[in-house]
Amino acid sequence: MNYNYNKLLQPIKINGMRLRNRIMMSGMGTFTPMVDGTDSEEGIRYYEERAKGGAGLIMTGAMFLNEKTAQGGPTLALHSTRAIPKATVLTERIHRWGGRICLQLSCGTGRNGMPDIGERVPISASANPSFYNPDMICRPLETEEIKDIMKDFSVAAQFALNAGFDAVEVHGHAGYLVDQFISPQWNERTDEYGGSWENRVRFATEIVDSIRKVVGPCFPILFRISLDHMYKGGRTLEDSMPIIRLLEQAGVDAIDIDSGCYETMDYIFPTCYTGEACMAYVCEEARKHVSIPIINAGNHSMETAVKLLESGNADIISFGRQLIADPHFPNKLKAGHREDIRPCLICNEECIGRIFGRLTQLSCTVNIQACMEGSLEITPLPSPRKVAVIGAGPGGLEAARVAALRGCDVTIYEASDRIGGTFRAIASAPFKKRIRDLMEWYGIQLEKLGVKIQFNTKVSPQDPCLAVADEIFAATGSVPFVPCISGMDDKKVIDVTQAHIQGIEEEHVVVCGGGLSGCDTALELAMEGKKVTIVEMMDACARDVMMINKLSLDRLLAEYKVTILTNTKVSGVTEEGVAVETAGGDKKVLPADRVITAFGQKPNSSVAEAIAEKYPLKTTLIGDCLKAGKAGKAIREGFYAAMALQ
Template sequence: MKPDLLNQPLRLPNGCVLRNRLAKAAMSETLGTYDNRPTLDLVQLYRRWAASGLGLIVTGNVMIDRRALGEPGNVVIEDETDLTALREWARAVTGQGAAIWAQLNHPGKQSTKGLNAFNLAPSAVPFREDMAAFFETPREATTSEIRDIVERFGRSAAICRKAGFSGVQIHGAHGYLVSQFLSPHHNRREDEWGGTPEKRRRFVLAVYAEIRRQVGPDFPVGIKLNSADFQRGGLTEEESIETIRALTTAGIDLIEISGGTYEAPAMSGAMREPKKESTVAREAYFLEFAEKVRAAVKVPLMVTGGFRTAAGINAALCSGALDVVGLARLLAIDPDAPAALLHGRDSLRQVRPISTGLKAVDRMGIMEVLWYTRQLKRIAMGREPRPDESGLAAFVKSALRSGWGTFRTRRLRAQS
């Protein structure tokens, strides 16, 4: 019998303890108002997850700037206006013994057309041709804009601490701004913020340093990073490991490993279909990379993506390559799955590929966000998920809602 590591607590480098090794990874909920404030729907959704026994719950995209949204309905934390609502959101989780970390993010170029007045990125690199209809070419950020964004990450983290969140996670993966700065494809600058691997890492290290300065040493700060971008000219595994070394030296508390971008959506598994039986048995998409990281550093590691069974999860933990198992899509179709897994049983639900039948849409992997977001809304409303919902129907409804949300967001911003 292998030891049951999933139920063991984990002490982070700063001394904080997670009650077990099972985490809910970030999924974009878009349950905020169209002027980007938290809602009771978020409280309801997170209370349901916390009751399942999870040790750590990471929120979906919490943006640091109302001028830089990833989607309509993102929650934005840039001042203390919504402190009461944020406290209620945090208490819904911490009141049941789990930790809740706010995932702080800036979309950079990865924001749909029309939502923001303009999009910033390290360099003015357009999306690939078949995605240009959905995403505008960004403007290259100025040095003063970069410094403002760094400061905003710190301010948002400090507000999260004041509101009672257990920690924060920097979103440095999936093609958003931090990820863009790390990528040679997206970051073509030749100043202090780009041109060499060391300079491309400067932004993420500055963000971490500013957050740590504003929250202090005893508040957990983690990061979600790509193992690689799986995109020509993008971040490689070698550069990713060097980034992890630098963050470990700086004092990061937990690193979650993922991969891909909207243009190369490896995080959904669409580009990483396992071929060998041994790989299928190991389940996790990024476990091999985690083993390379573990050989290089001793920082606590979280791996998300591909886990299907209690046996697979326990085997991954027993391998020593990771310390925390992250679940995402499964919790959108079975919010009670952690209760079963923590008792050694499998969920009765299985994650399936979501397809619309429209090649242009399916190539982007965007349904791995939109379809699951619809299930989160059902849970937040006190209903059960619909695992059999049509991908095409979900796309049409999501597109209509996104269009209306974009219009309302721009209208409210103009009136403020």
């Protein structure tokens, strides 16, 4: 279908700020600020690249007022004039490309404070249990402390003016401290900041007033708020309407809206399972209650963005991880090259996953340059090489792409009849659409770069193509691991990759193995109406799934009535089905018309190692043929292999 993206590319004004288009970069923590409260060169270059790529408005990640309230990651020191000069460098480098930049202000995460960061006992509106440790009860803020916070917002607003920011946004989102005052489930105060909904919103409106007194009438103030907490007992869409009306009356110039909170964290960081435009539904009702511009986030594609803008229910679309994956997508749209936009996989693995899991700066599964734009700039080789790539999985494709960008003559040798390897083969479910999009993108980019692909070609160490190559990238991938269990040769047994390729027609299916691949396959089949059972020997399924993604996956597995047997091992396949044994020693046979093995993958390394042995000085092994892992690992290794050429 042909889309007209002009609506997304039209200018718009928020109070006195004119934006060149309707594309906003979402506020996302980067973990790039340094201990002195200034952003690093990596962080500045990261934001600059998105402005250079054409985004109309760059939103910083949440910046905390001071160290006391900063119960999250590293932040700009808004309370210190020493941080202003470097912040000015940031804003000037955004302006240099025609973009605008908004400083997102937060007085803290409150009960959502990360463990061991900030105050030992978190602050909150009331004596709420800490999100991460319910046994720890938060300390309610005293009235005088609230007054001090208002002063801190005034200081932060002056910081924004001095550093040259074009707007500020109040972070009242995600169940953070501001939201804890607004929401009745977290606010049990009996003073002027509690009780009626007007009193509960007082904390937020006083923040807006504190900022407005500093910045004046024409400087834009945005407010980020979740309109639907999406859990029983949380604030509903209906509850939020008088709140946003009051915020407009208080002087807010635009509202940045979606849904979710930490109790429904997979909407704070939407997953592939929640789908595209998963929070656009809040805009229609909001439009009835406010006249100021509405900004919406939530797994938008360019197409869902246009649809929402054309409905009139939103004015600006907020793209987060898509701008991490491809910082230049606005300019590509403007130039009429939608096909060149690298899709975000919505995988959460290398962005929020790195921050949550490793407390390190964000990156991206498909864009290895994210937050490393300066040091990982792709430059031509002084003497281009002839490169042979063995295998067209994600690692091989990325190695070929980057080598070609560096001027190399690249040929891929692929044993099957298409690119993508196992990664593409298992991407048949509706919720894996972005993987299919990525493979299509690789195909287009490699064709444009002149990379030659020889399909249905198995390479051995003796082949002449290896002898004439200057560099060899062996990316032969992995193969299914099959344990020594009786009945594995039964005709109803199929490995998980072939199950995706061939399809499953049978009604009763048992999936042996409850890792990500097994669970995704079970969910896909259950969505087709099949009766599916997962057998997993560990005490929980999806242990290899990123925590936020697991919330969505577990919910959908329950919704589609997938039977899950944990602490249960497969002892054999029989004529009737699958013989299993529980940890307690109970044995039974699960009836099955089809048995899918998903015991994991092992390196397909024999050919790669033989090639490396014959050509040790010019062979690099990439991805699963070294160690089976996720696609992001293979893409990263492919990128580095091509970047290492000298």
